[in-house]
Structures are given as structure tokens and as C-alpha cells.
Amino acid sequence: MALINEHFLKLPGNYLFQDIAKRVKAYKVSHPKKRVISLGIGDVTRPLCPAVIEAMHKAVEEMATQATFRGYGPERGYDFLREAIIKNDYLTRGVHLDKDEIFVNDGAKSDTGNIQEIVRWDNNIGVTDPIYPVYIDSNVMIGRAGVFENGKWSNVAYMPCTAENDFVPQIPDHRVDMIYLCYPNNPTGTVLRKEELRKWVNYALRNDSIIFYDAAYEAYIQDEDIPHSIYEIRGARKVAIEFRSYSKTAGFTGVRCGYTVVPKELTASTIDGRRIALNQIWDRRQSTKFNGTSYISQRAAEAIYTPEGKEQVKATIAYYMENACIMRTELTKLGFQVFGGENAPYLWVKTPNNTPSWKFFEEMLYGASVVCTPGVGFGPSGEGYVRLTSFGEREDCIEAMKRIKEWIG
Ligand SMILES: *Cc1c(COP(=O)(O)O)cnc(C)c1O
Helix, strand or coil, X not given: CCCCCCHHHHCCCCCHHHHHHHHHHHHHHHCCCCCCEECCCCCCCCCCCHHHHHHHHHHHHHHCXXXXXXXXXXXXXXXXXXXXXXXHHHHXXXXXXXXXXXXXXXXXXXXXXXXXXXXXXCCCEEEEECCCCHHHHHHHCCCCCCCEECCEECCEEEEECCHHHCCCCCCCCCCCCEEEEECCCCCCCCCCXXXXXXXXXXXXXXXXXXXXXXXXXXXXXXXXXXXXXHHHCCCHHHCEEEEEEHHHHHCCCCCCCEEEECCCCCEEECCCCCEEEHHHHHHHHHHHHCCCCCHHHHHHHHHCCCHHHHHHHHHHHHHHHHHHHHHHHHHXXXXXXXXXXXXXXEEEEECHHHCCHHHHHHHHHHHHCEECEEHHHHCHHHCCEEEEECCCCHHHHHHHHHHHHHHHC
């Protein structure tokens, strides 16, 4: 008899976006004349830039002739892309990486979810709260998270990030084996300064922990002194794995390409005390379970690093960041407490008078026909906040702010 992996049954349904859709639908049915504007979209909306399109067309043409056709590619990714990554994403920030430390993938979700396979099942986990749900759920699936009680997993250390602590997670007072950090943060849109990130690296060095650093929104950083990579911190190569993605950087959510950095200096212990390089383990895992990212997607990603590609990608990000700036300015004027939105495409807004997230969601939907994402959907510390995204159309952003003003006024 085949028995199922019952850890899957422990997962509470991830109904956040279905719930939102259901409530929006109910509103639309009772208000057929109102045009609803969504500031809840978690996906990019601007098209791929011309440099990327051109590279993809060219790659398709290559696939069409015998002489230039490509089948399976190298598992870690093509050299042309890994070299462009090292040169443009890291050398420019003073970080020297070797080609074999870069693993090209089909996006950051896969690897942030899969990475936990390479550590023992009984390691414990630390996460910032609120959080991108993939980190916890992937650990639940193999039984590492413990049991779910009162909105929390018993074997997960939650590090609250709220207005009270300026969204800086406190270093745990006990040992945590695996720590997930995401900066710039989804959902709060906040960043971590170098001094703060250094504390985490030092904590990991002292406790022999591993940091999984999700830098999917790195391209949105505007302030000079905010680190783009955890490897800008001394010692991080010994303790951190970094995830990058072209999804939010260049609109690749439908193309699929990203990469993971596993430094060769990063080791973890066996139960009898031998140190093993995780680069070698991750390589073994990937070559068994992953057969590479499509050639076309990798050529598309390479095009982002050309002078034209860089210009065009920057312009798209500037468009989203201008949306963020408009929303931030208007909402602040209206008296809202607004966080994020300066180095990230997300705004994290405190609900007035501690209104619960879902209640505020309903009030704004019925009062202004504007959709947000209830913060509590990202974890217990998200209660009393909502997330707004800057991924929409400019006119919609402006119109939404006008409506919120009328509603509040
Ligand atoms: C969108 C997002 C990703 C990237 O996902 P892809 O699989 O690369 O599309 C990773 N981490 C966070 C926190 C995200 O919001």
C-alpha cells in the first residue's frame, strides 16, 4: 500500500489570493457600474524590453537550424550567462565569485523551496514575520516545521518585523540552524542596512547556521548604501546562499530564469563532525533533479546585461518606482503610516486605529473600489497592515489615490 506524505495535510490552505478574488467578485456583482482598481497584484505588468525580445528571437532562430540547435545545456547554466552574472551583478560591487558558484535556474521560487533538501530534516528554522510563504511551506512538506498551533509552527522561530522595531528583525537569543532573509522584503518593502545584515552574518558564523538570502528585489534598491548582495558582508561566503531572479528585475515572471549562488567556502557538518561543501551537494542535487533552464531564456537573461538591456530594464523599474513614490506621497499626506516603497515595489501600510487587515480590505474595497492585500495573509505580524504594489498602470495608481482621498475625506 502506498502511503502519502502526510506532512502535506498539515499545510493550511493558501487561500489568500483566492479569498481576495472571491470578495472582489462579490463586490463587483453588487456594484456592476464600479471599475475596481487592484493595488494587490504581485506580478509585473510591463512587457519585456526590446533587447530581451531581440535576443529571444535570435535564440529561436538558432534552434531552427541543425548547426546551431541546442539540446540539453550544462546543468549549472551556460557560461555566457554565468560570466555575465559574475561580471555585472557581483564584480561591480566588489564581490569575486567563481563560475562554479553560480547555478542558473528557472526562477527563485524553485530554489528557495528546494534548498532545504540539502540539510537534515531535524534542523530548525528562523524566518522574519511577515514572510514570503514558500520558505515555511517547503519545510512543512518534509516535516521540519513541527505542528501548527495558534497561527505558528512549533519548530519555526518567528522574528517579528513591525513598525515598533522599525522592521529590523531581532537576532534570536537561541540557536537557529537555517535562517531565511528576504531583502528588499516582500511583503513589507523594507530593506536591511549593512550594519544590520552584518549582525546576521556574524550570528551565523558564531552558531554555524546557514542563511538563505532571497534578493529577488535587489534591482529596486535606490539608496547607495543598501547592500544588494549578502556577499558584500565579510564572512558571508562561509554561511550564506543567495537567490536572484530576473522575474521582478526584468519582467521574466512568464519567461522563467534566475540563479542561486552557493559559495565553495560554505560548508556544513555531518553528524560525526566532517565538514562538507554545500556547493558539491547542491550540484549533485541539481544534476539529478533539474535539467537546466531553456537556452532561449538564458539568452534572454544575458541580454539584460548589454548596455541597451541595462538602460531598458532600468527604465521599467523607474516606472514602477515612480508609481510607488506617487502612492507613498499621497498616502502619507492623507495621514497613513507608510513603510517600504523606496527601495522596493511594495508599500506596507498601517491600517488606521489598528483596524484588522481584512476589515480594512473590505472598507477600502467598498469605500474606494480599490483592492489591497491583507497583511495578515503573510504571517501573524502582518495583522494591522496591508500591502500595496506598484506593478500597476500609472493612471490606475493616480486614480486609486484620488479615490482613497475622497473616501477618507
Ligand atoms: C517573486 C518572488 C520571487 C521570484 O520568483 P520567481 O520564481 O523567480 O518568479 C522570489 N522570492 C520572492 C520573495 C518573491 O516575491
